Amino acid sequence: MTPILEIKNLHALVDGKEVLKGIDLVINAGEMHAVMGPNGSGKSTLSYVLAGRESYEVTGGSITYMGKDLTGLEREIRAREGIFLAFQYPVEIPGVAGTTFLKTAYNAIRKHRGEKELDAMQFLKLIREKQKELGITDEMVRRPVNVGFSGGEKKRNEMLQMAMLEPTLAILDETDSGLDIDALKTVADGINALRHPARAMLMITHYQRLLDYVVPDFVHVLANGKIVRSGDKSLALELEKEGYGNIAAEAAA
Amino acid sequence: MTNLSESETIGAATTEKYKYGFVTDIDSDMAPKGLNEDIVRFISAKKNEPQWMLDWRLKAFRMWLDQADEEPTWAKVSYPKIDFQDSYYYAAPKKKEGPKSLDEVDPKLLETYEKLGIPLYEQKMLAGVAVDAVFDSVSVATTFKAELEKHGVIFCSISEAVQKHPELVKKYLGSVVPAADNFYATLNSAVFTDGSFVYVPEGVRCPMELSTYFRINAAQTGQFERTLIIADKGSYVSYLEGCTAPMRDEHQLHAAVVELVAMDDAEIKYSTVQNWYPGDENGVGGIYNFVTKRGACRGKNSKISWTQVETGSAITWKYPSCILQGDNSVGEFYSIAITNNRQQADTGTKMIHMGKNTKSRIISKGISAGKADSTYRGLVKVMPNAEGARNFTQCDSLLIGDKCGAHTVPYIEVRNKTAQVEHEATTSKISEEQLLYCRQRGLSEEDATTLIVNGFCRQVLQELPMEFAVEAQKLVGISLEGSVG
Numbered sequence: 001m002t003p004i005l006e007i008k009n010l011h012a013l014v015d016g017k018e019v020l021k022g023i024d025l026v027i028n029a030g031e032m033h034a035v036m037g038p039n040g041s042g043k044s045t046l047s048y049v050l051a052g053r054e055s056y057e058v059t060g061g062s063i064t065y066m067g068k069d070l071t072g073l074e075r076e077i078r079a080r081e082g083i084f085l086a087f088q089y090p091v092e093i094p095g096v097a098g099t100t101f102l103k104t105a106y107n108a109i110r111k112h113r114g115e116k117e118l119d120a121m122q123f124l125k126l127i128r129e130k131q132k133e134l135g136i137t138d139e140m141v142r143r144p145v146n147v148g149f150s151g152g153e154k155k156r157n158e159m160l161q162m163a164m165l166e167p168t169l170a171i172l173d174e175t176d177s178g179l180d181i182d183a184l185k186t187v188a189d190g191i192n193a194l195r196h197p198a199r200a201m202l203m204i205t206h207y208q209r210l211l212d213y214v215v216p217d218f219v220h221v222l223a224n225g226k227i228v229r230s231g232d233k234s235l236a237l238e239l240e241k242e243g244y245g246n247i248a249a250e251a252a253a
Numbered sequence: 254m255t256n257l258s259e260s261e262t263i264g265a266a267t268t269e270k271y272k273y274g275f276v277t278d279i280d281s282d283m284a285p286k287g288l289n290e291d292i293v294r295f296i297s298a299k300k301n302e303p304q305w306m307l308d309w310r311l312k313a314f315r316m317w318l319d320q321a322d323e324e325p326t327w328a329k330v331s332y333p334k335i336d337f338q339d340s341y342y343y344a345a346p347k348k349k350e351g352p353k354s355l356d357e358v359d360p361k362l363l364e365t366y367e368k369l370g371i372p373l374y375e376q377k378m379l380a381g382v383a384v385d386a387v388f389d390s391v392s393v394a395t396t397f398k399a400e401l402e403k404h405g406v407i408f409c410s411i412s413e414a415v416q417k418h419p420e421l422v423k424k425y426l427g428s429v430v431p432a433a434d435n436f437y438a439t440l441n442s443a444v445f446t447d448g449s450f451v452y453v454p455e456g457v458r459c460p461m462e463l464s465t466y467f468r469i470n471a472a473q474t475g476q477f478e479r480t481l482i483i484a485d486k487g488s489y490v491s492y493l494e495g496c497t498a499p500m501r502d503e504h505q506l507h508a509a510v511v512e513l514v515a516m517d518d519a520e521i522k523y524s525t526v527q528n529w530y531p532g533d534e535n536g537v538g539g540i541y542n543f544v545t546k547r548g549a550c551r552g553k554n555s556k557i558s559w560t561q562v563e564t565g566s567a568i569t570w571k572y573p574s575c576i577l578q579g580d581n582s583v584g585e586f587y588s589i590a591i592t593n594n595r596q597q598a599d600t601g602t603k604m605i606h607m608g609k610n611t612k613s614r615i616i617s618k619g620i621s622a623g624k625a626d627s628t629y630r631g632l633v634k635v636m637p638n639a640e641g642a643r644n645f646t647q648c649d650s651l652l653i654g655d656k657c658g659a660h661t662v663p664y665i666e667v668r669n670k671t672a673q674v675e676h677e678a679t680t681s682k683i684s685e686e687q688l689l690y691c692r693q694r695g696l697s698e699e700d701a702t703t704l705i706v707n708g709f710c711r712q713v714l715q716e717l718p719m720e721f722a723v724e725a726q727k728l729v730g731i732s733l734e735g736s737v738g
Contacts, residue, residue, distance in 0.1 A: 079694055096705065
């Protein structure tokens with residue numbers, strides 16, 4: 001079976017500085033991978049490189065998504081092909097209602113797949129179902145995208161978008177940051193609900209606490225631009241106890 | 254309720270070139286090129302005008318001659334000097350008798366409307382909008398007249414009003430924008446060819462939105478429209494003005510005058526979507542839009558609200574204003590001005606507070622892209638007797654790319670110490686993060702830009718009547734075409 005994502009010896013520059021220094025990672029359908037690491041290890045860079053952010057330049061290695069080279073693809077094409085990035089800092093778009101934003105995105109993706117676009121009524125019916133699952137009010141989706149949202153609302157909104165857009169590869173960039181324990185649980189429920197045998201998920205996090213609620217199949221430790229250790233969920237617990245210090249030192253050595 | 258949550262139409266629109274660029278081939282009944290007293294007489298004679306109207310024009314023409322060197326230069330726009338003798342001042346589509354119904358209208362005209370997406374038949378049935386279509390300076394089709402007449406509302410061309418309602422025209426024409434007001438208003442007073450006239454009698458709420466579609470057609474014909482709207486005591490009217498024009502190589506001058514009069518407790522809502530040909534990406538061609546629009550809140554508790562979406566024209570010079578004479582009267586100005594490529598816009602408003610407890614509100618959204626330059630220029634003036642006057646002004650500018658400009662020039666004059674005047678201004682750019690966020694969700698860069706700009710303009714878009722809001726959102730996309738990527 002073809003993996004959903006296959007990264008080989010990936011090197012990448014951010015503003016001319018090498019941040020990723022040879023990443024190898026394979027994610028198959030149905031798998032949930034957690035990438036952990038200290039600040040500055042390249043975690044967010046990895047997620048932005050996968051999303052195709054400007055000024056993040058791939059200088060070596062390869063990224064293969066569903067058997068195809070990803071590196072030359074425009075950002076929106078990656079999204080339409082099923083890659084979804086839940087942002088660490090979801091961006092405000094003043095004056096644009098959440099439903100308008102999401103409907104535009106939803107239909108762009110459907111169009112790309114050669115499917116019929118949904119009209120307003122069909123779309124509203126669908127989004128209401130998803131809202132219910134995530135406990136998101138109509139009022140929240142009518143408000144301008146992320147404007148004046150609390151940290152928890154922003155992250156729940158990302159989960160709603162993910163649920164609507166049904167990605168093949170979901171990348172969750174520090175989805176737990178800035179959340180209190182209740183919000184964390186809600187968001188974790190949202191993530192768990194989206195686990196699916198056909199979907200691959202990559203969860204990027206600094207702390208172990210999210211992994212209490214979303215249990216990964218694999219855990220990788222990123223330090224200084226490389227994956228230095230991989231294991232199962234017990235690796236996360238080990239890190240929690242001992243910190244990143246030792247591993248980072250090993251990597252540097 | 255506007256349909257602002259629907260933006261799917263924008264996607265298709267962003268990829269369009271100026272789609273209204275076509276020319277209808279109808280023989281024009283033209284005045285000779287150039288401008289002199291004989292031309293003014295020619296226009297007046299063509300329209301069978303009474304002597305008083307001709308005298309009014311001639312007086313204005315002589316004033317214009319006196320100030321012929323005083324073309325205004327204070328606006329932040331630049332263009333080659335206009336040769337006023339190198340233009341035609343009258344062109345009319347040929348007709349035998351006035352059409353009694355749409356069946357009698359030249360089929361080519363109807364075809365033009367269809368290309369513009371304004372099938373009159375459908376509009377009649379679906380929208381309930383009465384359309385007084387100004388084509389090449391002469392009204393050729395007026396609909397819904399009967400329904401309006403039932404309510405005593407007069408909605409006709411200004412030429413017709415001169416014939417049929419001379420007492421109203423005499424009383425109000427030039428009473429808000431006097432012939433001597435400014436260079437272009439004076440010129441318009443001398444040579445205006447047609448436009449709309451509306452009178453809403455006391456206590457009547459006009460039963461439908463009144464709408465005029467303008468279309469500049471014959472080559473090199475400067476168009477000088479004259480619109481006069483009077484809302485008598487306790488009445489209400491909403492007027493929509495929408496414009497598209499065919500593609501041109503020569504610059505075309507357009508100098509309209511719009512006058513609004515609101516008596517006690519009356520309200521006038523005037524909405525414009527302006528989409529004249531802006532010239533190509535190098536600034537060749539395009540309309541010069543030098544317009545004087547002004548409303549007088551003459552009665553107490555009266556209200557005048559201007560909403561404009563300005564996306565077209567090579568140069569826009571336009572300041573829809575309110576003179577708040579009546580106590581407790583209200584003036585509003587909601588504006589979106591989009592400039593792309595080499596377009597220049599110097600636009601804003603004047604709010605003159607004269608009566609007690611008068612209020613004004615100014616919301617201006619300027620968007621510049623390409624190498625365009627956009628200026629908000631606004632005056633808030635509080636006169637000595639305007640006890641308790643209030644103004645709130647918000648000017649937001651959005652820049653797309655790094656070769657365009659946005660400028661805000663507010664003038665505030667307060668001569669009554671009980672007045673409160675607030676001014677807020679912001680300038681921002683579409684951020685890389687916003688674009689990334691949208692594109693990561695599957696939107697193309699152009700669709701993302703259109704969505705973000707529509708969001709930026711929302712406060713103004715929601716002031717528009719629904720049918721206009723939809724068109725305006727499409728225009729936002731069309732206007733920004735080619736500004737990204």
